[in-house]
Amino acid sequence: MKILDETSRTLNEYLLVPNLTTEDCTPGNVDLSAPLVRHRLGEQSPIRIAVPLVSAIMGAVSSPRMTISLAQCGGFGFIHHNQPITAQAEMVSNVKQHKAGFRHSDINIKPTATLGEVAGLLQAAERDIAAVTDDGTPHGTFLGLISTRDFHPKRHDLNDSVESRMQPAKSLVVADPSISLSHANAMIWDHRLDVLPVVADTGRLESIVLRRDYELHKTFRNETIDSDKRFRVGAGVNTHDYQERIPALIRAGADVLCIDSSDGYSVWQRNTLQYVKGEFGDQTPIGAGNVVDGRAFRYLADAGADFIKVGIGGGSICITRDQKGIGRGQASALIDVVAERDAYAKETGIYIPICCDGGLLSDYHMAIAFALGTDFIMLGRYFARFTESPTKLVRVNGQLFKEYWGEGSQRARNWSRYDQGGEQHLVFEEGVDGYVPYAGSLYDTVTMTIAKLKATMISCGSTTLRAFHENAVLVPVSHQSYLQNTAEIQLRDRPSDPGQ
Known part of the structure; x- marks a missing residue:
């Protein structure tokens, strides 16, 4: 037995002490970009992200829509693996x-x-326009568009056909597949369009270009794309069917893989990493974890992990600590793993990014995690609240919520992530099933x-994440410090902060 001479501390137990803010410390000069995979x-x-936020490998969070939206913002998404191989590869x-800039049309309907039906489809997807194709598929023969401006549920008979109210293709401005994005955007503005369909000579719908994507690009500027300007996408894998799942995901185009497990310090993860490196080499980056100390970091680093996730039991939906008694406060875990990462880099010349996964209940916790040295952060609850997450929007006691459940819950039944000795089922739960308050669009939050992150870094005199970590001064927070900030006061009603 060994007892560590420390108190297990969370991110909530630290505050940052401001450093000198210089003339260079302006929001426009702050660079939040981070490495995603190992490098010399x-x-x-080889892969960097402009915004150091990635989505959790969870069925309640990960979806093509979420991944695309996050890539548009400069972040990165991981498609979850708690589904058949073919379904994940298709995603x-x-x-x-x-x-x-060129979207796969995800809202489509037949003219008949x-x-x-189209009203229900648009409402469920929270969109206002759908493409009409002969077979209702994204790449059928393009016949037109129908939007919420083309009919009204109280004015028109909802039993009438889409064809009766749609804008027919012959009346619409369309583009050829050879068009460049800059030319497509010019057409959108010149013709005052919300949607520009891209249609092949055969009449087949290839893609669409949206006016709002142009505005998003101007806001975020650095989308996460590959050399062919396609959005990058990650995929979760497990240590059970990896020899069948991983080749299928690579064929589908996955840019990065990640072994998804509540406890990554295992020979099973080493075997999976060695399989990937032996079969596919360094062209297929794969992350591993989760870990909470330097021993586990070094074990996975030596096995070939391209990034390593930190955190056990600190997620809002996770009850691993309650059920199994394992874990560590997220701040303590990061401090230990960051020290080992930097020592490993000095010894080997190889830098392996670390990902903070869990313990992030507010935006300022993210800042503390970056100050402690994490390279990027993985978020579940944060993204589950948004329109772009795949779960249902429900109303509870008059308030809107999104469904949210952990991968260790019976609802997820992710036995491959939480191997408990059962025959492909969970013996006990390590996650819960519930709701999170709806927070609107991902883009706004x-x-x-x-x-907020930029403002914090400016107050700490830093314009890059690396400088922020190197220069950060942190202080533990006492119980009295909490009490000082909780004096009772009746606040005026105002819009809630979606970042909380």
Whole structure:
């Protein structure tokens, strides 16, 4: 037995002490970009992200829509693996079919469908326009567009056909597949369009270009794309069916893989990493974890991990600590692993990024994690709240929520992630099933989170994440410090902060 001479501390137990803010410390000068995978010291990582936020490998979070939206913002998404191999590969392929600015049409309907059907489709997807194709598929023969401006549920008979109210293709401005994005955007503005369909000579719908994507690009500027300007996408894998799943995901176009496990310090993860490196070499980056100390970091680093996730039991939906008694406060875990990462880099010349996964209940916790040295952060609850997550929007006691469940819950039944000795089922739960308050669009809240992170870094005299870590001064927070900030006061009603 060994007892560590420390108190297990969370991110909530630290505050940052401001450093000198210089003339260079302005929001426009702050660079939040981070390496996603291992690289040699002094060289750039093969994959970098402009915004150091990635989505959790969870069925309640990961979807093609979430991954595309996050890539547009400069972040990165991981498609979850708690589904058949073919289904996960199809999701990965769906993302890779999108070039930056050119969208795979995800709201489509047949002309023979009713207005009631298209109204339900648009409401469920929270969109206002759908493509009409002969077979209702994204790449059928393009016949037109129908939007919420073309009919009204109280004015028109919802049993009428879509064809009766749609804008026919012959009346619409369309583009050829050879068009460049800049030319497509020019056409959108010149013709005052919300949607520009891209149609092949055969009449087949290839893709669509949206006016709002142009505005998003101007806001975020650095989308996460590959050399062909397609959005990058990650995929979770397990240590059970990896020899069948991984080749299928690579064929589908996955840019990065990640072994998804509540406890990554295992020979099973080593075997999976060695399989990938032996079969596919360094062209297929794969992350591993989760870990909470330097021993586990070094074990996975030596086995070939391209990034390593930190955190056990600190997620809002996770009850691993309650059920199994394992874990560590997220701040303590990061401090230990960061020290080992930097020692490993000094010894080997190889820098392996670490990902903070869990313990992030507010935006300022993200800032503390970056100050402690994490390279990027993985978020579940944060992204589950948004329109772009795949779960249902429900109303509870008059308030809107999104469904949210852990991968260790009976609802997820992710036995391959939580191997408990059962025959393909969970013996006990390590996650819960519930709801999180609905927070609207991902784009708005990510913009606010980025602004907060930049403001914190400016107060700490830093314009890059590495400088922020190297220069950060942190202080533990006492119980009295908490009490000082909780004096009772009746606040005026105002819009809630979606970043909290």
